[in-house]
Amino acid sequence: MSEQRARLARGGRIDRSRICTFTFDGRTYTGCAGDTVASALLANGVHLVGRSFKLHRPRGIVGAGVDEPNALLTLRGGGRTEPNIQATMAELYDGLSAVSQNRWPSLALDALSINGLFSRFMPAGFYYKTFMGPTRGAWMWFEPAIRRAAGLGKAARERDPDRYEREHAFCDVLVVGAGPAGIAAALAAGRAGSRVLLLEQMATAGGALLDERTDSHAERWRSEHLAELEALDNVTLMTRTTVFGVYDGGVTGALERVHDHEPEPPRGQPRQRLWTVRAARTVFAAGSTERPLLFGDNDCPGVMLASAARRYLNHFGVLPGRRVVVHANNDSAYAAAGELRRAGAEVTVVDRREQPAPDVGAALRADSIELISGARVERAHGRHRVRAVTVADARGTRRLDCDLVCVAGGWSPNVHLASHLGHRPVYDARVGAFVPDTLPEGQFAVGTMTGELDDAGAVAVGWRAGLAAAGQTDDERAPAPPATAAASGWVHAHGNGEAPRGGPGKTFVDLQNDVTDRDVALAFREGYRSVEHLKRYTTLGMGTDQGRTSNINGLELMAGLRGQSIPETGTTTFRPPFTPVALGALVGRRTGRHFRPERRTPMHDCHRERGAEFVRAGQWLRPRYYPEHGADVDTAYVAEMRAVREAVGMVDVSTLGKIDVQGPDAPEFLNRVYANGWLKLAVGKARYGAMLRDDGLVFDDGTTSRLAEHRYFMTTTTAEAGPVMSWLEFLLDTAWPDLRVHVTSVSDQWAGVAVAGSSGGHVLAAALDGVDTSDDTLPPMGVRDATTDDGLPVRILRVSFSGERAYEVYTPAGYGAHLWERLMAAGQPHGIEPYGTEALGGLRIEKGHPAGPELDGRTTLDDLGLGRMARPNKPFVGDVLRHRPALESEDRRRLVGLQPVEPGARLRAGALVFPDGAPVEGHGIGHVTSVTWSPTLGHYVALALVAGGPAREGEIVAAASPVHGEHVRVQVVPGVFLDPEGERIHA
Amino acid sequence: MLRIPCPFCGERDHAEFSYGGDARVQRPALDDRSEERWYRYVFLRDNPRGPHREFWQHVGGCRAWLVVERDTGNHEILDVRFAADAMKEAQCE
Numbered sequence A: 001m002s003e004q005r006a007r008l009a010r011g012g013r014i015d016r017s018r019i020c021t022f023t024f025d026g027r028t029y030t031g032c033a034g035d036t037v038a039s040a041l042l043a044n045g046v047h048l049v050g051r052s053f054k055l056h057r058p059r060g061i062v063g064a065g066v067d068e069p070n071a072l073l074t075l076r077g078g079g080r081t082e083p084n085i086q087a088t089m090a091e092l093y094d095g096l097s098a099v100s101q102n103r104w105p106s107l108a109l110d111a112l113s114i115n116g117l118f119s120r121f122m123p124a125g126f127y128y129k130t131f132m133g134p135t136r137g138a139w140m141w142f143e144p145a146i147r148r149a150a151g152l153g154k155a156a157r158e159r160d161p162d163r164y165e166r167e168h169a170f171c172d173v174l175v176v177g178a179g180p181a182g183i184a185a186a187l188a189a190g191r192a193g194s195r196v197l198l199l200e201q202m203a204t205a206g207g208a209l210l211d212e213r214t215d216s217h218a219e220r221w222r223s224e225h226l227a228e229l230e231a232l233d234n235v236t237l238m239t240r241t242t243v244f245g246v247y248d249g250g251v252t253g254a255l256e257r258v259h260d261h262e263p264e265p266p267r268g269q270p271r272q273r274l275w276t277v278r279a280a281r282t283v284f285a286a287g288s289t290e291r292p293l294l295f296g297d298n299d300c301p302g303v304m305l306a307s308a309a310r311r312y313l314n315h316f317g318v319l320p321g322r323r324v325v326v327h328a329n330n331d332s333a334y335a336a337a338g339e340l341r342r343a344g345a346e347v348t349v350v351d352r353r354e355q356p357a358p359d360v361g362a363a364l365r366a367d368s369i370e371l372i373s374g375a376r377v378e379r380a381h382g383r384h385r386v387r388a389v390t391v392a393d394a395r396g397t398r399r400l401d402c403d404l405v406c407v408a409g410g411w412s413p414n415v416h417l418a419s420h421l422g423h424r425p426v427y428d429a430r431v432g433a434f435v436p437d438t439l440p441e442g443q444f445a446v447g448t449m450t451g452e453l454d455d456a457g458a459v460a461v462g463w464r465a466g467l468a469a470a471g472q473t474d475d476e477r478a479p480a481p482p483a484t485a486a487a488s489g490w491v492h493a494h495g496n497g498e499a500p501r502g503g504p505g506k507t508f509v510d511l512q513n514d515v516t517d518r519d520v521a522l523a524f525r526e527g528y529r530s531v532e533h534l535k536r537y538t539t540l541g542m543g544t545d546q547g548r549t550s551n552i553n554g555l556e557l558m559a560g561l562r563g564q565s566i567p568e569t570g571t572t573t574f575r576p577p578f579t580p581v582a583l584g585a586l587v588g589r590r591t592g593r594h595f596r597p598e599r600r601t602p603m604h605d606c607h608r609e610r611g612a613e614f615v616r617a618g619q620w621l622r623p624r625y626y627p628e629h630g631a632d633v634d635t636a637y638v639a640e641m642r643a644v645r646e647a648v649g650m651v652d653v654s655t656l657g658k659i660d661v662q663g664p665d666a667p668e669f670l671n672r673v674y675a676n677g678w679l680k681l682a683v684g685k686a687r688y689g690a691m692l693r694d695d696g697l698v699f700d701d702g703t704t705s706r707l708a709e710h711r712y713f714m715t716t717t718t719a720e721a722g723p724v725m726s727w728l729e730f731l732l733d734t735a736w737p738d739l740r741v742h743v744t745s746v747s748d749q750w751a752g753v754a755v756a757g758s759s760g761g762h763v764l765a766a767a768l769d770g771v772d773t774s775d776d777t778l779p780p781m782g783v784r785d786a787t788t789d790d791g792l793p794v795r796i797l798r799v800s801f802s803g804e805r806a807y808e809v810y811t812p813a814g815y816g817a818h819l820w821e822r823l824m825a826a827g828q829p830h831g832i833e834p835y836g837t838e839a840l841g842g843l844r845i846e847k848g849h850p851a852g853p854e855l856d857g858r859t860t861l862d863d864l865g866l867g868r869m870a871r872p873n874k875p876f877v878g879d880v881l882r883h884r885p886a887l888e889s890e891d892r893r894r895l896v897g898l899q900p901v902e903p904g905a906r907l908r909a910g911a912l913v914f915p916d917g918a919p920v921e922g923h924g925i926g927h928v929t930s931v932t933w934s935p936t937l938g939h940y941v942a943l944a945l946v947a948g949g950p951a952r953e954g955e956i957v958a959a960a961s962p963v964h965g966e967h968v969r970v971q972v973v974p975g976v977f978l979d980p981e982g983e984r985i986h987a
Numbered sequence B: 001m002l003r004i005p006c007p008f009c010g011e012r013d014h015a016e017f018s019y020g021g022d023a024r025v026q027r028p029a030l031d032d033r034s035e036e037r038w039y040r041y042v043f044l045r046d047n048p049r050g051p052h053r054e055f056w057q058h059v060g061g062c063r064a065w066l067v068v069e070r071d072t073g074n075h076e077i078l079d080v081r082f083a084a085d086a087m088k089e090a091q092c093e
């Protein structure tokens, strides 16, 4: 275990009394409560933390927050393994384990980085050309090697044991970012009485104020104003909550890392929470990101943003280097220089400007800091940690030994969120950066993200926006709070406008994606000159950090090459997410069984008690078969079919869609929505009907019964119950508002059981005491409502899906289980057996009834052999377009039956149909839609849609399933295998 | 992330509604035998930028079909009416 040798004895906001032990690449270190993994590693003098994405170059810690491009680690283990976590955002806890990524065999010795092997192998544009160009096919060859060599961390293969939640929040004013401007805005709106939600992505509120010393005026300002916010009941501050997306209607998405800072969430608590925030007004106070300066080998570990160095020094109490070169093109780095010096480091400032501000020089002299002005760092030296830099000025070059280079290239406003709704950022030449354009009503941008770099200004602007968001004008309330006096008196500044350029060695523009200045130049030479092309060609800015430290430098390089200004070269808009969001958080609790609602029929428990195997049918759970009937599904469903054909069976049909249709115009309505005629259906009769869509293809089918003069009971297929209901409502609301008809879904109100088999009538008579089920009162297609002796209300339809004498018995859902048990008991002497969806399907296939696999949204009535149902002399939905020539073509795929030439052969649904002896190539002449073993015939039978259809009857064709290696010769036969005259329904 | 003010139920999240397509296309009369007119109604759609009239159904609420005028550029809801009323008005015009 190594001591924290770079930790200062005093200062910072960490808790030195709470030591956390953690491992990095298997080695044990200690840190303090309040550290991030990055600050703890730096406290232990560890700068080398990873290998780069493409070139496998050693990389260190560059930033101190969400801007970090390099220090991506894999945290935790097992199912909790999380790759690509920024060390700068990962809070330390006792027992944390982190490993570096993209290195083999170890971080210090990486085989793939030797001689820069990969840089020649994968130049800029590699992916672009491989995917887009004529060498597309080469990807097959490159892929395995590239997948191993390039990339980030690996996701876990185990299930994530943690729980994620989704929640909604509502407020008057949402403030994004708790820096000086955000705190001022929240305070203004909060004092004015608005419901305020202030979201801060870091663990501690304060934003850039956390870069300041804990004994500074800025820190006092921070704690006093946060305390006042805390005291306001109408203000909620949430830390560790990152706004990742801004959406229409005042909606904002935010990710709260509820327990990421602990080994695992407490019992019952979520790991992360995804918030959907709906705010009347939103104030963006997202701050700004420091820009690196470019020079040769600027990716060497130990090259760090000056603001990050201040954060490590003043917030974490870590001195990240002892011999420091501060390389700047503006004044904002001088605070870092002075503070590092006073903390004990030797400091040299290399300023690219000839003449830094006069008071700067005096302050540096007072601190014994050497200033080299009008000079630039040309190149960094060192392998796993910077050892020296080459500095060049008008007089020549010299070498400065160092172990830390702080770079300060000016500031880039964090415009991302303000551009999510499509508002392109605009270039502000005054501050040399992109700033948010005029925002839509109800949105405000404040603070340094607007290019306002004076802290007093940021607070004042934040305050005014807070008041405006709360619906108040400036002068209605007390004056703004005083400025924070942050940055120790130094005003932040942007760069001096000098165009960036690279140095000797490799100069990295985008550290995360390994994009160099030469890659940008190559893109320019090859004609990829617009910003969007540059991004795609080089992958500049397309990493998980969204190019926060690289976009503007890449753009300036391209502008220089094109000899144009930055606005002429263009910018890019940003899309959500601002920072990566774990899939687990997006999914929330909607996983596993909670992925979608599960619907159970009223008889569910009856089936479960019998040990039924269930199958999902849409949202429904339906019995697939009852294992009591056989050792496996194949033997069980055949036994169930046999019971129906030879005696009697019953099946739960509660899942069918059921619609109550009422009104004087109901007959006319049905006559319009069904292809067949309905005007002559008598009260007490049911009829099979088929519905078309407007385009003439078959939509759904089912039976509809006339219960009374103006009242019908429609059933639909299980799958289309919802769509049919919406469709009928659509027609009544929009097409025929004059029809006096009302439709009501009663699917959930009725439980249904179908009793099928020659003894079905006896079972019904025995079960439903007092209900007359004789053929006289209930002939085929007869319907009646009745009540049993003991008051059980039932509706009986004598309709058959199986081809047997059959009854559908409906009862209010609450009586469903009772009805099931009653029928089961009454059927006992007749050998009744329950059957599931497999047997249900098998029975209808034997009878050639089309169902879901045939009603696939591509078939016409004629395709299904139902063309004669359509009434020629009445208009109905879909009648015009069903006559389109292509839908009437003779060679369309039409419904036929298939049976194997070899009686023992097995058929398979989904198999393709080919002419006999033809090679199995392409899509064939048709496909097998439904298959069952026929216990009556003793072989498999199938329904299929085959080109030419019934015209092929008698022909031998082949049913091939290349994925199963199956090829079966079959004969085309009529689609009705059993009882084509339909005599069994009278049995 | 839209909210649609249903004339019957009040303002509700768009998750309660389902989209029903272009409300500007003129559905031919049921007894219109013109294949051309049915073809145009079923298959031809504009993709306008800006205000657009479209059908939405309040499936998770009162189940009414609505005609919603929505700006496709910024998703602003400009007008909402019961489809039955909108259709009757259109017939009167």
Ligand SMILES: [Zn+2]
Binding pocket: B006, B007, B008, B009, B010, B058, B061, B062, B063, B064
């Ligand atoms: Zn409604």
